[in-house]
Amino acid sequence: MKRICPSKKIMSKLGKTNAEFGLIEEGDKILVGLSGGKDSLTMIHAMKEQQHRAPFKFEFIAVTVGYGMGENFDNLAKHCKEYDIPYIVHDTKIYDLAEEKIRKNSSFCSFFSRMRRGTLYGIAEEQGCNKLALGHHMDDAAESFFMNFIYNGQMRSLAPKYRAENGLIIIRPLIQMRERQLSAFVLDNDIAAIGDEACPAMRFDVKMPHARANMKEMLSKMEKEFPSLFTSLNAAFKNISVDSFFDKEKFNI
C-alpha cells in the first residue's frame, strides 16, 4: 500500500497539538471532512501517518459533501483508495436550496458552510463517529480572529476542540500549522489539490466576500513588519486575560 509521510515539522506539530488539547484519543472514530483542498488532503495523510505511529488506536473515515452541482469526486476516491483511506461521498441538494436562499439575499458562504456543517454532523451520527475533524489552520484562525474583531466587534477565533450542540466533538488537528506548510506538502508530493474553483460561489453571480481576503492581505503586511506575528498570536490565543476587558458583569463585585 502506498504511503506518504508528511514532513517532520507537520508530524511534530500534529503530535504536540494533539497532546496539548487531547484531540485524538484511544478508541476514537473520527469523521474527517475532505474538501479536496490542500488543507484537508494534508490532514488525511497526517492522520494516516499518526495511525501508524501513535501508541493509541483510532479509526477515521474521510467524507466529501457534494453540493448537488454535478461535481466529480472520482479523483479523490481514487487517491484515498491508493492510500488505503476509507472514503465516502455524500451528495446533497444544497446548491438547489441555495438558489432560493440567495434571491432572499442571505449571505452566500455562510449558507453553504452552515448547510455543509449540518450535513457533516448527520453523517458523523450515521457512521457512529464520536468526533469530526476539520482542516482549519493557524492562518484561518488568525483571519477569523481579525475578521470578527474588525467587522463584527467580537473577540473570537477557531477553537482546536469543542463540543457541538448535538454532543459531537469537533477537532482541528492542523490549527497550529501555517498554511504555507500545507501548500508545501501537496506541492512536494505532487498531490492535485482542488482550489477555489470548487467554491460554489463561482457558479453564482455573487460578489465574492472580501473580508477574508482583506484580512489575509493585512496579516501578510503585518508579518513582513513583525516576523514573529503568528508565533505571538498562537501564544496570545492561549494567554487570555478575560478580566482586562470591558465586561459589565465584572463590575458587580
Ligand SMILES: Nc1ncnc2c1ncn2[C@@H]1O[C@H](COP(=O)(O)OP(=O)(O)OP(=O)(O)O)[C@@H](O)[C@H]1O
Ligand atoms: N465539501 C466538503 N466536504 C467535506 N468537508 C469539507 C468540505 N468543505 C470543507 N470541508 C471541511 O471544512 C474545512 C474548512 O473548510 P474551508 O472551506 O475553510 O476549507 P477549504 O479551503 O475548502 O479546503 P481545505 O481546507 O481542504 O484546503 C476543510 O478543511 C474540510 O475539513
